[in-house]
Amino acid sequence: MRWEGPLLILMRLLRAGLTLWIVISAVFILARVGGDPVQYLLPPDIAGPEREDLRRILGLDRSIFVQYLIYLENIAGGDFGRSFFSSRPVSDVFFERLPATISLMAPSLLMAVVIGVPAGVLAAVYHNTVIDRVLMALSFIGQSMPSFVLGIALILLFSLMLKILPSSGDGSWQHYIMPIATLSTILAASIARLTRGSLLDVLNRPFITFARGKGLPRFSVNITHGLRNALLPVVTLIGMQIGALIGGTAVIETVFAWPGVGRLMVDSVIRGDYALLQFGILILAGTVIICNLLVDASYLLLDPRLRSRGAA
Amino acid sequence: MMTSGHLLDIQNLRVQFTTRRGVVTAVHDMSFTLDPGETLCLIGESGSGKSVTGLAITGLLPKERVCSGSVLFNGRNLLDLGDRQMRRIRGKEIAMVFQDAMSALDPVHTIGKQIVETLMAHEDITYRAAWDASVEMLGLVGIPDPKQRMLSYPHELSGGMKQRAVIAIALICRPRLLIADEPTTALDVTIQAQIIELLRALQSRLGMALLFVTHDLGVVAEIADKVVVVYGGRVVEAAKAASIYESPRMPYTRALIDLAPHFDRPRPRGERLPAIPGSVPDPSVQLSGCAFAPRCSEAESRCTEIAPSLEEASARHLVRCLRWRDLAPFPRRELGA
DSSP states (O other), X not given: OTTHHHHHHHHHHHHHXXXXXXXXXXXXXXXXXXXXXXXXXXXXXXXXXXXXXXXXXXXXXXXXXXXXXXXXXXHHTTOOOBOTTTOXXXXXXXHHXXXXXXXXXXXXXXXXXHHHHHHHHXXXXXXXXXXXXXXXXXXXXXXXXXXXXXXXXXXXXXXXXXXXXXXXXXXXXXXXXXXXXXXXXXXHHHHHHHHHHHHHHHHTSHHHHHHHHTXXXXXXXXXXXXXXXXXXXXXXXXXXXHHHHXXXXXXXXXXXXXXXXXXXXXXXXXXXXXXXXXXHHHHHHHHHHHHXXXXXXXXXXXXXXXXXXXXX | OOOOXXXXXXXXXXXXXXXXXEEXXXXXXXXXXXXXTOEEEEEOOTTSSHHHHHHHHHTOSOTTEEEEXXXXXXXXXXXXXXXXXXXXXXXXXXXXXXXXXXHHSOTTSOHHHHHHHHHHHHSOXXXXXXXXXXXXHHHHTTOSSHHHHTTOOGGGSOHHHHHHHHHHHHHTTOOXXXXXXXXXXXXXXXXXXXXXXXXXXXHHXXXXXXXXXXXXXXXXXXXXXXXXXXXXXXEEEEEEHXXXXXXXXXXXXXXXXXXXXXXXXXXXXXXXXXOOXXXXXXXXXXXXXXXXXXXXXXXXXXXXXXXXXXXXEETTEEEOOTTTTTSOOOOOOOOOO
16 A cells, blocks of 8 residues: 555656657657658759758658657757757757747636636526526637637737737737737636536535535635535646647737747748657647646645545 | 414425426425424435425525425524525524435535534634534544544545534534434444434433434434324324324324334344335325325225325324224334334
């Protein structure tokens, strides 16, 4: 029994490592199926021999399998290669774009939680009333609308028609409003729906009737006993959304011409910049895996039953 | 405002649920009274409306329900009270203990927190003082090492200990009425006896009235002063406990007594557990006659046509049966669980 906890953690880490390896390999193969990067890197009028030289410099003359082994070996040594496009180390190129993405994601996530959770609680507590119906109708629209549609609609309204907000770039605080509004609307909608569903489940449990029977105030019944028990799936969703957000920002960053990593990934696909693409995907996958581990760890905080099982 | 000398005086309580299929009456014209220090057992099979009665008294039924009649508690009609006023009575003057202690406790909070919050919701008291009072109450309900148990989570306690903790929460404000809805059903037999004993001891110590909802006649024999037998949402027999045991009038009550375990009449090995044939009537179906008639061994043709009313068979012994005068005396049974 004493070994169960550490063993569980070890298993989790092994699984995380395995996931990363699969992601790396899949991206490696998919990128190479996509076409010849030399074609994108050199103008069409450059002759054959120069093309072969570049291919050799980039290591693309060898078989895919050998390329793969070299790639794995380099990663193990901490060398992720250089961007085919700019010749700079991929990590430099990637990380200088990261702050722009985080400055979108973090406030969006915060907004989504601050709006989504209370909206879900209100809908559940006022189940089957006008409040519930209105909130759920709004969240249904928010959830089913693709992010680029919402983004473009906002640009049309606020930039082109009302001319009060800039449509693209990241020059001032006004530039943040529409991308954050777009991202957080969609997130808040799914958080509100899940919070409502999970809380409705909990509010039907006998301990809620007992809590009411104790004469506790409504807030205490609904929040201290209700929401506190309903949080587990909500936290899971938020953790998974962080991962989805990183990928999802690619669309939003493209719509608003935001200089973040999402757009960088899209660009490197278009340019055939394998090395940069591989590094980007590796970091994104790593972030998702870390978020999942953090979600698992947060279960221990939220549910004492899991805590004592780990400790026993 | 009506006044009555009783602690709890229920008159013509009717509980109706609005469902998709229409209005369903779960409790029909229920009446009984309870005095301080007294124990009343509400007995019947599951689905007979006895739990709904308990919930109706405390106003814990879902919003879709409609209650009529009156539930006088200390002369105040609880059915007229608003949510806020009702909340001040719940947990403070009327406490409830439910069937399943496992699910009555919130799994993510400590036992201590769950008792303390109850006390603090009703009394102007510091956290410290509430904590000390809670430790004392845990000791009173027989939980060993109460200081430590305050910090335990529900899943760390056994079933019996959990039910004791639930009782401690219910009693922390020293209520004048405790409604216990099958508080021992989920427990094994030896623990059941301990919990019953505990409730009885605490009842006389705190001088509270006990409304005990059960289907177990062995328990009833041990604790009841009065018995109200419920069938199909109606009172079918009501009397002092001794009177019910000595001369049960209603065939349904007789059948229940026959089903209870008897020490003097051990069941032969291999014989099937006895049960009343048939099942509890569907409350959404309107019956013209006696609700028990389809399952009754004494039923005549008129039983399915004429609805019997509650009649006084002897002093303060009410029975709802067309044939109670014709039935043979019931042989005396020794009960024990």
